[in-house]
Amino acid sequence: KIGDALQNLKTAKLFPDYRKHIPSIRNMEMDDDDVIICAFAKSGTHWLWEMASMLRSGKADYHGKEKTSAMFEFIPGEVLRVSPKPRIYNTHFAPQCLPKQAFDKKCKILFLQRNPKDVLVSLLPFLQGYNFIDSTIKWEEFISKYMELEVESSLLNWFYYTRQWYEFLKEGHDNIYCLSYEDMKDDPVTEISKLAKFLEVEANSDLVKDIAVKCSFQNMKQAASSKQETFAINNKELAKKITNFTYRKGEVGDWKNYFTVAVNEKFNARSITSDNDIVTIDLGGTPIQCL
Ligand code: A3P
Secondary structure (H helix, E strand, O other): OHHHHHHHHHHHHHOOOHHHHHHHHHOOOOOOOOEEEEEOOOOOHHHHHHHHHHHHHOOOOOOHHHHHHHEOOOOOHHHHHOOOOOOEEEEOOOHHHOOOHHHHOOOEEEEEEOOHHHHHHHHHHHHHHOOOOOOOOOHHHHHHHHOOOOOOOOOOOHHHHHHHHHHHHHOOOOOEEEEEHHHHHHOHHHHHHHHHHHHOOOOOHHHHHHHHHHOOHHHHHHHHHHOOOOOOOOOHHHHHHHHHHHOOOOOOOHHHHOOOHHHHHHHHHOOOOOOOOOEEEOOOOOOEEEO
16 A cells, blocks of 8 residues: 555654744744755755865865754754854755745755656665655555655655745746756766855865765765764664665666656656646756656
């Protein structure tokens, strides 16, 4: 009953307190130099978090342990508000749940996207790793039900999340910078330099190169496994398990090992909208139409 399980999973189970936090996040006070990283789960949030944190601190040292305590889903606005500066928040929230002041002030928002097919391949082990869905569920069953997912959850439903964000981006917000996982993978040095420019931080070429090396998939995985840099968790077994699905493969195009031709066609064609407004995402390959 994976379909029911997905529909019923709702976001409450993924992030138990997140609903409780939305009002305080919406109304929290922001400073001009606050940064918010926004991405659908499994789009490379940890990766961008490290890059941005290293740029902001001017040192290629890992900041992974601080990520969870800077996440809107976990921490109320009044606590985040008094956390040490410079602040980089991160969230999987839809844009309408972000702090209102983020748009009145000069806060910088990073919107990260990844090919949704790779996102979904990455999402299944994540959901199973946290026991959100049964570990016996096979990929084929998961993807076929996922494509029918209707639940209006920005934390679970990529189609819904992307739709919300694209509507929002159409309004035109000059404090939002869009990045893609694929570009970061293709040329990390260039992407880090561009990010430094948007964040208005000084970063010479040595620092940019050091950050690119420190933020390679292998190095981040190694740091997370050996020094537990990423997870502030005392339970070693659990930390190991989480590390393994948080740093699973780190590749572009792994979806080709999972999507059959039929599933791929169905995925590309998903364009069910109430107003016939089809969002097309050009990720460099076949444009993907989605809700
Ligand atoms: P895969 O499961 O495809 O390997 P998030 O941080 O948003 O949870 O995203 C996790 C995904 O980003 C995982 O994808 C993970 O391997 C990948 N990832 C994490 N760090 C990375 C890095 N330094 N370089 C490339 N991919 C990375």
